[in-house]
Amino acid sequence: xxxxxxxLLPGDGIGTEIMAEVKRVIDWFxxxxxxxxxxxxxxxxxxxxxxxxxxxxxxxxxxxxxxDAVIFGAVGGPKWDGVPYDxxxxxxxxxxxKDLALFANLRPAICYPALAEASSLKRELVEGLDILIVxxxxxxxxxxEPKEIVTLENGQKRAVDTQLYTSxxxxxxxxxxxxxxxxxxxxxxxxxxxxxxxxxxxWNQIVTRIGKEEYADVALEHVLADNCAxxxxxxxxxxxxxxxxxxFGDILSDVAAMLTGSLGMLPSASLGAPDAATGRRKAxxxxxxxxxxxxxxxxxxxxxxxxxxxxxxxxYSFGLVAEADLLDRAxxxxxxxxxxxxxxxxxxxxxxxxxxxxDAIIAELDL
Ligand code: ATP
Ligand code: MG
Numbered sequence: 620x621x622x623x624x625x626x627l628l629p630g631d632g633i634g635t636e637i638m639a640e641v642k643r644v645i646d647w648f649x650x651x652x653x654x655x656x657x658x659x660x661x662x663x664x665x666x667x668x669x670x671x672x673x674x675x676x677x678x679x680x681x682x683x684x685x686x687d688a689v690i691f692g693a694v695g696g697p698k699w700d701g702v703p704y705d706x707x708x709x710x711x712x713x714x715x716x717k718d719l720a721l722f723a724n725l726r727p728a729i730c731y732p733a734l735a736e737a738s739s740l741k742r743e744l745v746e747g748l749d750i751l752i753v754x755x756x757x758x759x760x761x762x763x764e765p766k767e768i769v770t771l772e773n774g775q776k777r778a779v780d781t782q783l784y785t786s787x788x789x790x791x792x793x794x795x796x797x798x799x800x801x802x803x804x805x806x807x808x809x810x811x812x813x814x815x816x817x818x819x820x821x822w823n824q825i826v827t828r829i830g831k832e833e834y835a836d837v838a839l840e841h842v843l844a845d846n847c848a849x850x851x852x853x854x855x856x857x858x859x860x861x862x863x864x865x866x867f868g869d870i871l872s873d874v875a876a877m878l879t880g881s882l883g884m885l886p887s888a889s890l891g892a893p894d895a896a897t898g899r900r901k902a903x904x905x906x907x908x909x910x911x912x913x914x915x916x917x918x919x920x921x922x923x924x925x926x927x928x929x930x931x932x933x934x935y936s937f938g939l940v941a942e943a944d945l946l947d948r949a950x951x952x953x954x955x956x957x958x959x960x961x962x963x964x965x966x967x968x969x970x971x972x973x974x975x976x977x978d979a980i981i982a983e984l985d986l
Contacts, residue, residue, distance in 0.1 A: 623937055625658035626686040628679070631665040631699075631708060632910025633920035633973075634692025640922035640977030641690060641929050644946065647984055648933070653942055664694025664708035664910075674711035683715055688936040689903040690929060691715070693910035712905075716756065719901040721889035722788070723795040724754040724868065725931065726907065728855075728875035728885070733954035737880030737963055740852065745878050750851075750858045751803065752875055753796040754868025756889060758788045759818075761865050782818045784864065789825040791892065796862035797834040802940075804859030806838045810847040810867055822864065848874055872907075882908040883921030883962040886928035888935055902936045904928040914961075918972045921960040923950055926980060949983035 625645070629638035642658075649656045661679045662670050674694070683689050694708035704710075715721070730738060730748035738745040763781030770776055793809075800807045809826040811819035823841055830839040842850065844867040850857060851874050863871060876885055885908065891901035906924030914920055927950060934943035954963075958979050964970040971979070 620652065620655050621937075622655040622657060623687045624685070625656055625932075626679075626682050626689045627658050627660045628663040628683075628689060628691045628711075629660065630663050630692040630694040630711075630910060632693055632696050632912050632915035634664075634694065634910055636915070636918060636920050636973050637906070637922040637925040638690070638692045640973060640980075641925050643977055643981055644926050644929055644984075647981055648939075648942055653939055654937060658690075663691070663711045665696055665699040665702075667711065668699060668702055668706055668708060672706065674706050674708050675714050680714070680718060683719060683903075684901070687899065687902075688932045689715065689719070690932065691903055691905040692925065693906065693908065695910050696912040696915070715903055716889060719889075719903060720757065720891045721901065721903055722755060722757040722892070723792055723890045724756040724872075725799070725888040725890065725935070726752045726754065726872040726875065726885070727887075727931075728752065728872075728879050730879050731884070731951050731954050733951070733957075734880045734884070734963060736965075739877045740855070745855065748855055748878060749803075750855060750875055751799060751860045752868060752872045753792065753799065753860060753862045754872060755784075755788065755792045755864045756868075757865075758784050759865035782816060782864075782866070784818045784821060786821065786825055789822050790829055792862060793826045793829040794833070795890065796860050797830065797837050800837045800860040801834070805836060806840070806859035807834075808840045808842050808847065808858050808861045810842050810844040810861055810863040810871065812844050812867075813841075814843060818864070826862065844871070847871060851875055851878065876907060881921065881963045883924055883960065884927070885924050886931050888928070888931040890935065900936070902932065904932045904936075918974065919961050919970065920973050921962050922973050922976055923960075923980075926950065926977075945984065946980075949980050952983045952986075953979045 629635040728750045730745040735742040735746045760780045760782040763783030768778045811822040813819035813823045889903045930943050930946040933939040961970040
């Protein structure tokens with residue numbers, strides 16, 4: 620039986636509460652005998668800072684580099700507001716992304732039929748919505764040099780950020796998007812702003828070439844990023860996979876998130892390059908939401924985003940597609956039966972707790 624080695628990093632706030640439910644799901648799949656999952660836990664974020672003065676220790680980094688997948692909860696909270704910048708809880712995630720070279724960020728926006736009312740849009744626009752946004756995560760204007768604020772001779776200031784992409788960076792993210800489209804609706808929309816940005820021109824050329832030469836079976840369309848934002852709100856179901864750069868991806872994935880109802884529902888994956896020998900990619904899976912300090916410790920957080928993040932690990936790291944589908948159906952099933960944590964419950968109804976949601980998902984898997 621194939622064995623996978625997971626590093627669980629629950630983090631702070633609701634991170635520990637929702638990770639407890641994920642562990643039950645991992646154990647359920649392990650007991651089912653589809654694969655053997657070995658996992659260990661470690662501290663990350665504020666809890667790691669409290670223990671050893673760093674948001675992520677070198678020992679934890681070594682385990683993350685060795686793991687088949689890292690399952691990450693959430694970090695931060697008001698308790699650590701005053702800690703120095705480079706050891707702040709959020710630094711842990713940036714360090715993990717950088718050292719694991721996680722260049723592809725996958726954010727699905729799925730609208731469960733039972734939750735269509737919670738969307739910012741009308742039911743008919745979002746019911747059955749299933750988009751995957753593929754965001755480049757390690758390049759672009761967030762990292763390009765020069766990046767500085769300089770004081771000019773006349774006393775004025777000048778701020779510079781550099782939108783910088785090389786052809787290999789664009790090629791590899793394009794391939795991730797096309798590969799994923801092949802497993803779904805076989806359509807890719809590439810979003811940039813070639814009308815005003817050179818990086819957009821190069822992005823457009825390279826995605827076009829990769830599509831033509833390597834993925835002729837996948838339909839490719841180009842869309843200006845601002846138009847893409849508008850189309851996401853106007854008629855989101857026209858999209859299957861959207862591939863875009865770091866900055867536009869940040870914005871477009873937040874727009875897409877609002878189509879689905881609640882932050883507590885949204886998983887994400889960040890993938891690195893395939894290993895030359897094994898073909899396995901380094902990967903980190905985490906909910907889109909943060910540590911939610913306002914509800915931490917109350918046992919009311921929605922564990923679905925975290926559980927669905929493990930579902931993405933089943934699909935993208937372990938190749939257990941049938942199991943990933945089973946888990947997605949269990950989540951949809953539980954919602955279909957009306958179970959709701961407080962964040963997705965209608966006013967006047969009584970919400971369930973974090974562990975009751977976990978119980979229900981396990982029970983649904985057992986059916
Ligand atoms: P970060 O900067 O880490 O993204 P944030 O302050 O932007 O954090 P979150 O921590 O995600 O945001 O919380 C935003 C709001 O959404 C809070 O009111 C929080 O309680 C709620 N929320 C986030 N995740 C969940 C969840 N899993 N279940 C229920 N409510 C949630
Ligand atoms: Mg936030």
